[in-house]
Amino acid sequence: MQMTRNLAIVAAAGLLGLACQARATPQGFLETVHRHVTLASMSPDNGDLNPYAVVVAPVSAGKIQKDDVLVDNFNNISNLQGTGTTIVDFNPTTKQTTLFAQIPQKLAQCPGGVGLTTAMTMLKSGWVIVGSTPSTDGTTATKGDGCVLVLDPNGKLVATWSGPTINDPWGNMAVIDNGSTATLFISMAGFGIPGPDVLDPATHYPVTVRKATVLRLELSIPDGQPPKLLSQTIVGDGFAQRADRDNFLFGPTGLALDEAGTLYVTDGLDNVITAIPDAISRTTSAGTGKVVTHDELLAWPLAMAWAPDGHLLVCNGKNGQVVEVDPATGKQIYGQWIDSDQAQSPPGNGDLFGLAMSPDGASFYYVEDDMNTLVKAAK
Amino acid sequence: MRKSEDITGASRRSFLTGAAGIAGAVAAAPTLAQAGSFKGEAYAFWGAHQAGIVTPQQSHSYFAAFDLVAEKREDVAALMRLWTAAAAALTAGQALTGAADDDAPAADSGEAAGLSPSRLTITFGFGPGLFTKDGKDRYGLAGLRPAALIDLPRFNGDQLVAERTGGDLSIQACADDAQVAFHAVRQLARIGYDQARLRWAQPGFIGGYAPGKTPRNLMGFKDGTMNPVVTDAKLMNQVVWAGADDAAWMRGGSYQVARPIRIALEHWDRMKLSFQEQCMGRRKDSGAAFGKIAELDPIDLDAVDKDGNPLIPENSHVRLGAPAKNDGAQVLRRSYSYDNGLGFVAERWPPWRQGMEFDAGLLFVCYQRDPRTGFVKIFENMSKFDMMNQFVTHIGGGLFACPPGAAPGHFIGEALFSAT
Numbered sequence: 001m002q003m004t005r006n007l008a009i010v011a012a013a014g015l016l017g018l019a020c021q022a023r024a025t026p027q028g029f030l031e032t033v034h035r036h037v038t039l040a041s042m043s044p045d046n047g048d049l050n051p052y053a054v055v056v057a058p059v060s061a062g063k064i065q066k067d068d069v070l071v072d073n074f075n076n077i078s079n080l081q082g083t084g085t086t087i088v089d090f091n092p093t094t095k096q097t098t099l100f101a102q103i104p105q106k107l108a109q110c111p112g113g114v115g116l117t118t119a120m121t122m123l124k125s126g127w128v129i130v131g132s133t134p135s136t137d138g139t140t141a142t143k144g145d146g147c148v149l150v151l152d153p154n155g156k157l158v159a160t161w162s163g164p165t166i167n168d169p170w171g172n173m174a175v176i177d178n179g180s181t182a183t184l185f186i187s188m189a190g191f192g193i194p195g196p197d198v199l200d201p202a203t204h205y206p207v208t209v210r211k212a213t214v215l216r217l218e219l220s221i222p223d224g225q226p227p228k229l230l231s232q233t234i235v236g237d238g239f240a241q242r243a244d245r246d247n248f249l250f251g252p253t254g255l256a257l258d259e260a261g262t263l264y265v266t267d268g269l270d271n272v273i274t275a276i277p278d279a280i281s282r283t284t285s286a287g288t289g290k291v292v293t294h295d296e297l298l299a300w301p302l303a304m305a306w307a308p309d310g311h312l313l314v315c316n317g318k319n320g321q322v323v324e325v326d327p328a329t330g331k332q333i334y335g336q337w338i339d340s341d342q343a344q345s346p347p348g349n350g351d352l353f354g355l356a357m358s359p360d361g362a363s364f365y366y367v368e369d370d371m372n373t374l375v376k377a378a379k
Numbered sequence: 380m381r382k383s384e385d386i387t388g389a390s391r392r393s394f395l396t397g398a399a400g401i402a403g404a405v406a407a408a409p410t411l412a413q414a415g416s417f418k419g420e421a422y423a424f425w426g427a428h429q430a431g432i433v434t435p436q437q438s439h440s441y442f443a444a445f446d447l448v449a450e451k452r453e454d455v456a457a458l459m460r461l462w463t464a465a466a467a468a469l470t471a472g473q474a475l476t477g478a479a480d481d482d483a484p485a486a487d488s489g490e491a492a493g494l495s496p497s498r499l500t501i502t503f504g505f506g507p508g509l510f511t512k513d514g515k516d517r518y519g520l521a522g523l524r525p526a527a528l529i530d531l532p533r534f535n536g537d538q539l540v541a542e543r544t545g546g547d548l549s550i551q552a553c554a555d556d557a558q559v560a561f562h563a564v565r566q567l568a569r570i571g572y573d574q575a576r577l578r579w580a581q582p583g584f585i586g587g588y589a590p591g592k593t594p595r596n597l598m599g600f601k602d603g604t605m606n607p608v609v610t611d612a613k614l615m616n617q618v619v620w621a622g623a624d625d626a627a628w629m630r631g632g633s634y635q636v637a638r639p640i641r642i643a644l645e646h647w648d649r650m651k652l653s654f655q656e657q658c659m660g661r662r663k664d665s666g667a668a669f670g671k672i673a674e675l676d677p678i679d680l681d682a683v684d685k686d687g688n689p690l691i692p693e694n695s696h697v698r699l700g701a702p703a704k705n706d707g708a709q710v711l712r713r714s715y716s717y718d719n720g721l722g723f724v725a726e727r728w729p730p731w732r733q734g735m736e737f738d739a740g741l742l743f744v745c746y747q748r749d750p751r752t753g754f755v756k757i758f759e760n761m762s763k764f765d766m767m768n769q770f771v772t773h774i775g776g777g778l779f780a781c782p783p784g785a786a787p788g789h790f791i792g793e794a795l796f797s798a799t
Contacts, residue, residue, distance in 0.1 A: 034686040038693055041763035043535050342654040343646070343769040370769060371694070372535075 028324045028333040029307035033377045036338055040090050040097045043372045047077030048086045051367035053120035053172065054354035061126030062153025063100055065091055067359050070100060071367055071374055072116035072130060081248040082115030082135025082143065090374055101155030109160040112144010118303055118354045119169040119186050124177050125221045126153035131169025133190060140243040141195025150226055158226045165215055165232050167191045171253030172303040172354060174263060183280065184217040185263055189241050189251025196243040205242065212239035212251045214265060214276065236276045237285045240269035246350060247317060254304030256312055264327055265289060266301035268317055273301060273325060293330040297323045303354045308361035315355050315366065320348015338377055341370045421496035424467040426784040429791065431500030431553050432633050432746050433609040433619060439557040440583045440715045441564045442637055442742055444546025444777060445575035447509065452518035456796035458574045462503065462567055463790035469563045472496030491562040499554040501563055503791045504635045504779025508547035523798055525626040527634055527749040528780045534762035543579045543639055543775025579775060581639050583715025583742045593666060593674065596741050597642055597716045600659050601666040604674055607709050618709045621748050628794035631783030633746040636754040638776030642740040647770045658766040660695030668697060699761045710745040710753040717742050750778055
């Protein structure tokens with residue numbers, strides 16, 4: 001909520017807030033961001049709610065213009081999680097919002113149906129790839145394994161990938177896009193999660209399982225044809241997961257790949273960011289990888305994106321802050337309230353999920369579940 | 380079902396004793412009165428416009444929507460004739476009278492006996508279903524449906540319950556006494572038993588504020604500060620009354636949007652005062668917009684802080700509803716709070732509280748010359764971005780064309796039913 005989103009920079013533990021302000025040289029990207037402007041409602045005519053993925057179009061193709069912002073919805077009009085079927089296209093130039101795609105909720109080739117997640121990307125070849133983590137009652141009690149869906153640039157479904165390695169593709173993708181080939185990294189958060197009423201007697205929370213993976217998918221994209229899935233490799237596994245009535249599930253969510261081939265992963269339940277080395281080339285799983293940073297400002301870290309200064313921006317699930325992390329040192333530089341909606345407690349709790357940098361690197365887009373809106377954070 | 384000849388005959392005989400006809404009965408209003416029942420302030424029923432629209436707001440209201448089961452246009456016309464006559468009597472503080480027959484139901488249920496007119500107004504409206512229902516033109520009126528009487532679009536966040544939505548006819552009775560308002564609708568519903576069935580109803584109230592003071596709704600904020608001034612006849616012609624561009628039978632009438640809006644009071648009451656004020660864009664105590672001192676100080680939508688963020692929050696209620704943000708669009712709001720006791724509720728917004736909660740809120744009512752440039756224009760945007768949407772849910776309602784007023788001897792909507 002704009003006005004309440006006071007632009008306070010939240011100092012990491014051990015840093016004095018005053019010291020932050022006194023510094024002349026910027027420590028990071030977030031301190032250059034001062035305005036948060038609501039751009040559009042992401043709820044299309046069918047009433048879908050709960051915007052998840054945020055993807056900036058790399059090219060113009062079909063119904064999409066370059067730099068358009070694509071956002072999908074996880075919930076249907078009844079606000080049941082795992083039932084959203086729409087992808088909305090916001091054009092920053094015209095400010096117009098259009099429906100890019102609406103996929104049938106029941107889809108034989110996608111086990112359990114369709115509930116679109118934060119796992120979405122658009123390739124330079126124009127294909128849009130999006131994950132499904134479906135449910136029929138809004139909880140993991142009726143969860144299906146889901147699938148990965150491939151759409152053409154006009155929003156038409158052209159391929160569906162499912163199988164034993166694909167179980168509820170969940171968090172934002174990391175992508176290497178070479179045009180005729182591409183590599184996708186997707187977190188698979190669904191393996192073995194029961195319904196939210198299956199409680200751990202020790203914690204009284206839904207039981208935690210540790211079967212989630214990060215999957216690498218190698219694609220070839222023949223000219224004018226849909227991407228073909230050539231191979232899959234599990235590069236990380238053993239991530240914590242559990243059901244949650246309010247948040248559907250917790251699991252590995254945010255992915256970001258650096259130029260050296262290290263893949264950073266957010267794990268909300270353990271409140272940690274880890275690093276999987278050699279993610280592009282490795283042939284075995286690195287387990288959950290090496291811990292980069294944990295706790296402090298992180299509060300159920302979700303989607304992740306690169307800031308232009310080489311830092312990571314991470315959305316918190318448990319409050320409305322985005323946190324800036326230097327992956328080289330593991331230092332959490334600061335956080336910023338990008339959603340301080342006090343209708344939730346703590347403010348912004350459960351509101352954030354996907355985020356994406358704008359093409360000029362000066363601002364970033366994010367979604368707010370409280371109002372089902374797309375927002376831009378800018379100088 | 381009764382035939383139309385029964386309605387004008389038997390029904391009239393049942394409560395309009397000795398009148399030569401409805402028109403005659405109305406003109407000779409005293410025949411409808413119980414001697415001595417006329418006391419307290421009464422508003423004129425007859426006039427160019429229906430009362431209850433630009434009339435100063437009374438403290439209570441009872442809103443009812445009906446489904447028509449009448450088979451013929453004449454039956455509906457006869458009902459409106461009866462309703463008009465009865466409304467004229469009721470608003471004058473008179474009881475309905477019939478044959479003195481102890482073996483027949485009384486013409487008046489009696490609970491308003493001894494009560495003053497209490498500024499009772501009764502405002503009739505016609506829903507889209509009068510003109511076309513399920514694709515059928517039941518009464519040969521489809522061609523007379525005004526373009527402005529649209530089917531309201533679905534708005535973002537709508538959770539409309541069928542049992543509280545729509546209706547072919549509407550009645551809003553407003554009075555300074557809840558019993559007088561309810562009594563009025565009760566009599567009209569009984570008169571209409573054979574032709575119109577109650578679909579949904581909502582009683583409402585506003586506090587007893589001094590004249591000229593803006594009432595507060597259940598959110599604790601003043602509601603109606605930016606309402607257009609009803610004594611400005613020119614402005615009312617611009618904003619409220621249907622004009623020459625509308626169907627001939629609607630000129631001088633107005634379009635009524637009525638929407639029961641549930642307010643999550645338990646959630647709202649847990650919010651900090653400062654956050655409530657940010658949602659509204661006004662101070663709770665004074666009603667002044669941010670950056671201003673007094674309630675009626677003009678709002679400054681362009682004021683910004685040092686970072687360029689608007690002083691009156693981007694998604695605040697006052698900003699999104701301001702005419703300046705809606706191409707000048709205005710409506711005349713005439714809403715009432717409601718309290719239906721408790722109900723089981725699953726809230727729509729985080730933290731998704733579930734349980735027994737107050738079933739309370741606002742029966743939002745507004746009037747305008749054209750809903751397409753009034754309510755729809757304004758609410759389209761508000762339904763998406765208003766921060767208050769986290770606490771309020773539209774759960775029903777409808778759009779009704781309220782015809783102009785009637786002169787003695789005529790009835791509300793007569794020009795429609797007599798049109799060819």
